[in-house]
Each structure stands twice: as structure tokens, then as C-alpha cells.
Amino acid sequence: MKREYIQIRCSIYEKKLLKRRAARAGISLSEYLRSTAFERNIVERLSPEQLEAYQMLVQYKNNFARISNMFKKRHPKLAAAVNQLAEEIRIHLKNFKK
Secondary structure, three states: OOOOOOOOOOOHHHHHHHHHHHHHOOOOOHHHHHHOOOOOOOOOOOOHHHHOOOOOOHHHHHHHHOOOOOOOOOHHHHHHHHHHHHHHHHHHHHHHHH
16 A cells, blocks of 8 residues: 655656656556666557557568478578578567567
8 A cells, every 4th residue: 555655856847758658658657656766677558550560570470481381392592581581570579579
């Protein structure tokens, strides 16, 4: 139960910036300040555009993996290049989740 109250002083611009960052993370200003004070990792929520780009990358990765499997026997070099591209996309997707 949070009962204690702390006041801090900041400029109006700092306050707006803090509120905006808290809103992007989907948490209250108080929770945002507590999280930053205790050095917790704060993850911003994805915007609809970012979510759409992420879904598109997942689809591209899956399609390139399928293409690589189709050419595996006939054109091994092409299959390897396409597979490498799918792997690079997978690595970017992994970093995107962090």
C-alpha cells in the first residue's frame, strides 16, 4: 500500500516530457518515476505502426524460410542466401522484442 507522498521540483518542460514518457510506457507518472528511481527496465508500448511493421517482418521471415526450403535441392547457393536473409530478419525481430 502506497501511502507516502514525495514532491519534486522540475520545469514545465521536464514535467511534460515525463508525462509523455509515462504515457508511452502505458503507466502512471508515479509508477514511471518509481521505476526509473529503482533502475527498472521500462518498455514502451508499440504504436500501431510499429506493431504492423513487426508483423510484416515476421511474415517476411516466414516467407523467406519457405522459399529457401523450396530451392534447397535445385539451387543450394540461392537457398543458402535466402536462408541467411531469413536469419538476419529473425535476429532483428529478436532485438525488436528487447
